[in-house]
Amino acid sequence: MTVHKIDSSATPRSASTAGGPQESEIKITPRTARTTGGDTRITKLRDDIAEQMEGEFSIVSVEGFVSHYLPFEPAEDDVKKTEESLSKMEILVEVDGNLRFHEFPVPPSNANGTETPSYRPLKDISCAIAYVPVEGRKRNEFSFRVCPNTVIKSQIAGSDNRVDGCFTSEDPESKTLDTSRLACILEYKLKPLQKVENNKQALSASVQIMNDDVRRMFTYGITIIQDRVTLWYHSRSHSMISQPFSFVKNPRLLIKVFMSFLFATEEELGYDPMVTRDAKGDYIYRIPSTEQGQQRDRFFRTTASIAEYRSNNITGRMAWVWKVVECHSNGDVLSPSEPSHVLKDVWLEDSALTESQIQSQIFEGIKEFFREKPGERYVNFQKLQPSISDLEKNDAYTNYFLQIVTDYEGRRTKPRFPNSQRERRLFSAVAPLALPTTSNRGGSGTPRPTESKITFDEGPREFAPRKQYRVIFGEVCEAVGDLGTVGEVADVLSQAVVGRVPSTFHG
DSSP: OOOOOOOOSOOOSSOOOOSSOOOSOOEEOSSOOOOBOTTSOGGGGHHHHHHHHGGGEEEEOHHHHHHHTSSOOOOHHHHHHHHHHHHHTTSEEEETTEEEETTOSSOOOGGGOSHHHHHTHHHHHHHHHHTSOOTTOOOOSOEEEEOTTOBEEOSSTTOOOBOSEEEEOSOTTOSOEEGGGEEEEEEEESSGGGHHHHHHHHHHHHHHHHHHOTTBSEEEEEEEETTEEEEEEEESSOEEEEOOEETTTOHHHHHHHHHHHHSOOTTTTTBOTTEEEOTTSOEEEEEEEEETTEEEEEEEEEEEEEEEOOBSOSSSOOOEEEEEEEEOTTSOBSOTTOOEEEEEEEEEETTSOOHHHHHHHHHHHHHHHHHHOOHHHHHHHHTSSSOHHHHHGGGGGGGGSOOEEEEEEEEEOOOOOTTOEEOOOSSOSSOOEEOOTTOOTTOTTOOOOSSOSOEEOOSOOOOOOEEEEEEEESSOOOOGGGOOSHHHHHHHHHHHHSOOOOSSOOO
């Protein structure tokens, strides 16, 4: 039996482990260790997620966040018009000569009760903002929802997150929440000492969203401690938070943020316009293709997952490998006899070669070898079966490579805000200990901090932009990790060492 292999892993940069919480110390380095969540409940993995994500964050002024990371920055005229409308509705009132939200003349505290009733007026504020038109923009389908007791549904195992609030496109009367409809999550606490807990809860929800929905290029979060608001942005290249601001003292800024979420397009909210999701949860990929000089779109619908990687870290390659069938734009299969293919969806570093480019370079190197016939090396290859001359005929050597039907380089991640600073203490109440620059990274004698498991390599971190890459393979493949017998593994390994065209191909 011959099994062709696709590398369907997320290609972690250092050793990774699967399953639940890890007991060993995690070293956040420019090449970050990443573990998978397996089937472990995500609420049980919050500490692990926090440890692995700690080194991925930078911080920027709230003005920088609004201009660079929000879906869009509302124009000052539109913000002023919204303020005037909210004032007429008495949602904004004057307190000691300053505008304040009527329900928040002072920061909320335990004296007002528990979290949910304390922050519930945010929904009314959002609803009022949504009714004020924004020049040149349409009101989207997302709205603010208070949902502290609703589990977020997901197609991946272990999904048991709840969030205090969110911007969602689900029906306001719905009893459920789905990751596919969450554009921004909110977590809030009344006690400053709960900041770390609040951050971990918000982060784990964003990890769940980015793991579950392949359409998500990036996602947003908002955390609030009393009246202090922090804005969050997550992509495959980096995560960014804003400096906190007071929504009591600066209601105008919160209005601007809510306007951005309520009047943004789905693409501005992080949804990939090249992928749609049907009612069953299958995805339809649109792949621009050029054939015989003609540009046309081809569509592929997922029918089964071959490999997916539930990462505890948002940044990275995040590879999905799907069994797909070519279809029309509405998802209907082209014909009953349409063969299945494999689609690999991955985030590559922007400077990396694609699989098609690498394969083209390999083919060109082989052709050059055929042309030059370099003496003794060529003669030695002739002794193999099939011989080098046999492989040259009709480009027979290509039988040893997966056929690339088509591929596509998609969106790039947003570049990191210039001169933003690394942020180290989002998920720990104590300062992490930096590793000495001369330390032995693998040495058992490295002292470990007693306050926190997290240590850091203080070397430079580039946060290189990443690009989407989708490639369609003609053969349906099987992941090497799914091979059932030692014999099948031996077959694959032998093909990697000795060239031998199989008499029968088993995809």
